[in-house]
Amino acid sequence: MDKISLILDEQKAHKLIERLGRLREAFPNSKIDRAIELVSQSLKGNIKADEVSKAQGEKLNKRLRLGQLCLASGMISLEQLAEAMALQNTSDIPLGEILLAKQWISQEELDGLLIAQDLITGEEECTDQEGLSLLALGLITEEAIAIGLLEKRISGNSLKEVLARRGWLQSEIFEAVFSND
Numbered sequence: 393m394d395k396i397s398l399i400l401d402e403q404k405a406h407k408l409i410e411r412l413g414r415l416r417e418a419f420p421n422s423k424i425d426r427a428i429e430l431v432s433q434s435l436k437g438n439i440k441a442d443e444v445s446k447a448q449g450e451k452l453n454k455r456l457r458l459g460q461l462c463l464a465s466g467m468i469s470l471e472q473l474a475e476a477m478a479l480q481n482t483s484d485i486p487l488g489e490i491l492l493a494k495q496w497i498s499q500e501e502l503d504g505l506l507i508a509q510d511l512i513t514g515e516e517e518c519t520d521q522e523g524l525s526l527l528a529l530g531l532i533t534e535e536a537i538a539i540g541l542l543e544k545r546i547s548g549n550s551l552k553e554v555l556a557r558r559g560w561l562q563s564e565i566f567e568a569v570f571s572n573d
Contacts, residue, residue, distance in 0.1 A: 405431050411568035419562055427529040427569075456538060458487050461505045464539040468496050470560070473535060520544075522551050522570060526561065529569065536560045 409431050416424050459477065462468045468476075468491065476490045483490075488506070491497045497505070523541050526532040532540075532555065540554045547554070555561040 402435065405435050407571075408569065411571060412565075415565055415568050419565060423531050424565065427531050430529055456509060456542070457535075458491075458505055458509060460535045460538050461508055462491065462497065463535055464542065465505075467501060470533070470536065472496055520551065522566075525569065526555075526566075531565060531569070532561055 409428055412424050412428050412431075416428075456464075459468075459473045463470060463473055472494070476487055476494065476496075479485070479490050480487050488497075488502045492499060492502060520541055523532075523537045527534065527537050536555065536558070540551055540558070540560070543549070543554045544551050549557075552561075552563060552566045555566065556563045
């Protein structure tokens with residue numbers, strides 16, 4: 393699925409770049425700069441939107457990962473997950489063991505999460521256009537979108553509300569991306 397094209401034609405792309413550029417001052421954030429760069433690259437033909445979507449979209453799968461469950465339950469922060477994953481990449485130690493060693497979760501919590509991992513399913517295929525677009529633009533992480541979509545499904549709140557409440561994406565940025573003007 394071509395995620396960036398879900399929200400962009402040439403005219404919309406220019407407007408999106410303009411809106412994000414205005415928000416850059418209010419929310420200094422390298423993610424906004426990266427989103428502007430991706431949209432600009434797609435306009436120049438230097439990057440194909442379907443390449444971006446395949447690279448990121450294939451990562452979303454039915455089974456939630458341990459780190460995603462820790463985030464969803466509020467046991468760890470996004471920063472702690474990033475730190476643990478960086479350690480995991482350099483050491484090949486399982487994420488659960490790293491979280492235990494850092495004392496961010498207990499053995500009982502890890503055991504419960506591993507059981508929950510088999511019981512809680514995410515989307516079999518992510519079809520939420522907003523979520524796919526935010527992911528393709530690099531404005532949100534794979535973990536945040538998986539959790540956000542699960543919470544959206546369970547709570548009935550909008551994705552914008554879920555992401556803003558958790559502090560993962562400001563409402564103004566969400567509105568800039570999906571504005572119809």
